[in-house]
Amino acid sequence: MKILVLISHVPDTTARIAFTNDNTAYDASGIQFIVNPYDEWYALVRGLELKEAQGGTVTTITVGGAETDPTIRKALAIGADDAVRIDTAPKDGHDVAAQVAAYAKDKGFDLILAGKETIDHNGSQVGPMLAEMLDLPFISLAGKLDVADNKATAERDVRGDVEVLECALPLVVSCAKGMAEQRIPNMRGIMAARTKPLQVVPAAATEALSTTVKFELPPPKQAVKMIPAEEAGKLIELLHSEAKVI
Amino acid sequence: MSVIVFADTRGEKVAKSALETLTYGRKLASKDGTSLTLVTFGDASAERLAALDTNKVVVARNIGDADSQQLTRLVADVATKEGAKWIVFSHDDTGKAVAPRVGAKLNAGEVAGAITLPNDQGLIKRNVFSGKAQAWVELKTPVKVISLLPNSIPVEAVSGTATVEEYSGDLGAAKVTVKEVRKAGEGIPLPEAEIVVSAGRGMKGPENWGMVEQLAKELHAATACSRPVADMDWRPHHEHVGQTGIAIRPNLYIAIGISGAIQHLAGVNGSKVIAVINTDPEAPFFKAADYGIVGDAFEVLPKLIEAAKKLNAER
Numbered sequence: 001m002k003i004l005v006l007i008s009h010v011p012d013t014t015a016r017i018a019f020t021n022d023n024t025a026y027d028a029s030g031i032q033f034i035v036n037p038y039d040e041w042y043a044l045v046r047g048l049e050l051k052e053a054q055g056g057t058v059t060t061i062t063v064g065g066a067e068t069d070p071t072i073r074k075a076l077a078i079g080a081d082d083a084v085r086i087d088t089a090p091k092d093g094h095d096v097a098a099q100v101a102a103y104a105k106d107k108g109f110d111l112i113l114a115g116k117e118t119i120d121h122n123g124s125q126v127g128p129m130l131a132e133m134l135d136l137p138f139i140s141l142a143g144k145l146d147v148a149d150n151k152a153t154a155e156r157d158v159r160g161d162v163e164v165l166e167c168a169l170p171l172v173v174s175c176a177k178g179m180a181e182q183r184i185p186n187m188r189g190i191m192a193a194r195t196k197p198l199q200v201v202p203a204a205a206t207e208a209l210s211t212t213v214k215f216e217l218p219p220p221k222q223a224v225k226m227i228p229a230e231e232a233g234k235l236i237e238l239l240h241s242e243a244k245v246i
Numbered sequence: 247m248s249v250i251v252f253a254d255t256r257g258e259k260v261a262k263s264a265l266e267t268l269t270y271g272r273k274l275a276s277k278d279g280t281s282l283t284l285v286t287f288g289d290a291s292a293e294r295l296a297a298l299d300t301n302k303v304v305v306a307r308n309i310g311d312a313d314s315q316q317l318t319r320l321v322a323d324v325a326t327k328e329g330a331k332w333i334v335f336s337h338d339d340t341g342k343a344v345a346p347r348v349g350a351k352l353n354a355g356e357v358a359g360a361i362t363l364p365n366d367q368g369l370i371k372r373n374v375f376s377g378k379a380q381a382w383v384e385l386k387t388p389v390k391v392i393s394l395l396p397n398s399i400p401v402e403a404v405s406g407t408a409t410v411e412e413y414s415g416d417l418g419a420a421k422v423t424v425k426e427v428r429k430a431g432e433g434i435p436l437p438e439a440e441i442v443v444s445a446g447r448g449m450k451g452p453e454n455w456g457m458v459e460q461l462a463k464e465l466h467a468a469t470a471c472s473r474p475v476a477d478m479d480w481r482p483h484h485e486h487v488g489q490t491g492i493a494i495r496p497n498l499y500i501a502i503g504i505s506g507a508i509q510h511l512a513g514v515n516g517s518k519v520i521a522v523i524n525t526d527p528e529a530p531f532f533k534a535a536d537y538g539i540v541g542d543a544f545e546v547l548p549k550l551i552e553a554a555k556k557l558n559a560e561r
Binding site: 011013014017019037038041092093094097119120121122123124125126127128129131132133137138139140141143153156157158159160161162163164165166167168171174176177178208209210211212213214215216217218221222224225226227228229232233234235236237238239240243245246 | 379
C-alpha cells in the first residue's frame with residue numbers, strides 16, 4: 001500500500017502568539033516549530049501502523065521552504081520512508097492543496113492521510129480540497145481507520161453518534177483523536193532519518209484564493225470573580241442571575 | 247444571483263447550527279438585495295422546510311451525509327444554476343468536509359470557521375492559533391464560500407413560506423457508505439452542548455465521576471474531561487477537550503480539578519463564560535476564568551449540586 005501523509009510545520013503548542021509587520025505576519029522569532037500534532041500523532045503514526053502490518057511505503061509531503069526541513073526530518077525519524085518538500089511558502093489552504101495535488105496526481109497513492117486541522121490556521125481545508133482536486137472520496141475526522149482487501153473502514157463521531165464508514169481505496173482521510181498513540185522517535189530512527197531521501201520539488205503555478213489581511217489578539221479577559229469555597233452555591237446563583245448562562 | 251445556504255435538516259428538529267447559517271445567509275442576502283436558497287438533503291418534511299426563513303429550498307432526498315462528493319455535486323450544481331455569489335455552510339462535521347470541496351470545485355475562496363459577517367471592506371474574521379488570535383480574511387474570488395463557526399452569531403428565526411423543490415440531478419453513486427451507526431448513550435452530545443461540566447485529575451479517580459455527572463444532569467449539561475483523564479482511561483476519549491481532542495464553544499464551561507494547561511485552554515477558550523474550581527490558587531486556569539472557586543472538588547461539588555437543584559425547583 002502506497003501511503004502519503006501530509007505534514008505541516010507549525011509553532012509549538014506552547015509558543016507565544018504575537019504578530020509583526022503591522023500585525024500582518026506571525027512573529028516566528030525564537031519560536032520552536034513542530035510537526036502539526038494531528039498530522040504526527042494520528043495521521044503519520046496510523047499510516048506507519050498500516051504499513052507495518054500490511055507492507056508498503058509511507059511518504060510525507062510538506063509545502064514550505066528549507067526552514068521546514070528539521071520538522072520533516074522528525075517525521076522521518078518517527079518512521080516515514082521518504083519525504084517530499086514542495087519548495088514554496090504556502091499562501092493559503094487552497095494553494096497548499098493545489099501544490100500537493102500537482103505532485104500526487106500521477107503517483108498512484110492508495111491512501112492519503114492528513115491531520116483534521118493544523119494548530120495555527122485551524123482551517124480543516126487542505127484534506128477535502130485535495131480530495132476534490134484529485135477527484136477522490138474523503139472521510140473526515142476519522143477516529144479509527146483500518147484497511148483490508150483494498151477497502152478502508154473508518155469510524156467518526158457525528159452529533160454524538162459513531163458512524164462506521166466504508167470506502168474502496170484510493171481515498172483521502174482526515175485524522176482525529178483515537179486513531180493512534182503518539183510515538184517518540186528513538187536514537188536509531190533519528191540517525192536513520194538523516195540519510196532518508198528528502199526530495200525537494202519546485203512549486204507548481206498556483207494562486208491563492210484568499211488573503212489574511214490582518215491578525216489581532218482577542219481582547220483581554222476581565223478579572224476573575226472569586227467565590228469563597230464555603231459559599232460555593234453562590235456560583236450557581238451568579239451564573240443564573242448575573243452571567244445568565246443557566 | 248442569490249445566496250446559498252447548505253444545512254443538515256435531518257432529525258426531529260432543525261439544529262441550532264443550521265438556524266445560525268440561515269440567519270447568516272439571510273443577512274448576506276438582504277445586504278446584497280438578493281434571494282436566499284437553502285440546499286439540504288435527507289428526510290425532513292417539505293412542510294417543515296417550507297416554514298424556514300428562506301425563499302426556496304432544494305432538497306436531495308436520496309443521499310446521506312457520508313459521501314462528500316455527492317453533497318459537493320449537489321451544492322455546486324445548485325449554486326451554479328442560481329449564479330450564487332455566497333455559499334454558506336456550518337463549520338460542523340459535514341460542513342468541514344463539503345465546504346472546502348465546493349470551494350475547490352468552483353475555484354471559490356473559502357473562509358473556514360468564520361465568526362463574523364463581512365465588514366465594510368468585505369473582510370471576515372476567523373479564529374486562528376486555536377483561538378489564541380483572530381484573523382481578518384479577504385476572499386478574492388467572485389464566488390465566496392463561508393463555513394460559519396457554531397455559536398458565533400445569535401439566531402434570528404423568522405418563519406417563511408418557501409417553495410420546496412425536489413432535486414432531480416445526477417449525483418453519482420456514493421463511494422463512502424455507512425456500514426453502521428452506533429447510537430450514543432444517554433446525555434447531550436458534547437459538540438452541541440450549551441453547558442459543559444468538565445473534570446480533570448483533581449477528581450482522583452474514575453469512581454468519583456458520579457458527582458460530576460450529577461451536576462451535569464442538574465444543569466442539563468454535557469460532560470467532558472482533560473487529556474490526562476482520557477489517556478488514563480478514566481473517561482472515554484470522545485470527552486477529551488483541548489488542543490488534541492475536540493474544541494468546543496459552549497455558553498458555559500465549568501472546569502473542576504483541571505489546572506488549565508495552554509493545550510487545554512486552546513480547546514475551550516471560545517466558551518462564553520468559564521467557571522473554574524481548583525484547590526491550587528495558582529492554577530493557570532483562573533487567569534482564563536470569569537468565576538473561580540479555590541477549594542476541594544469533593545467539598546464544592548455537593549454545594550453546587552444542591553444549589554442547582556434549588557434553582558431548578560424555583561423555575
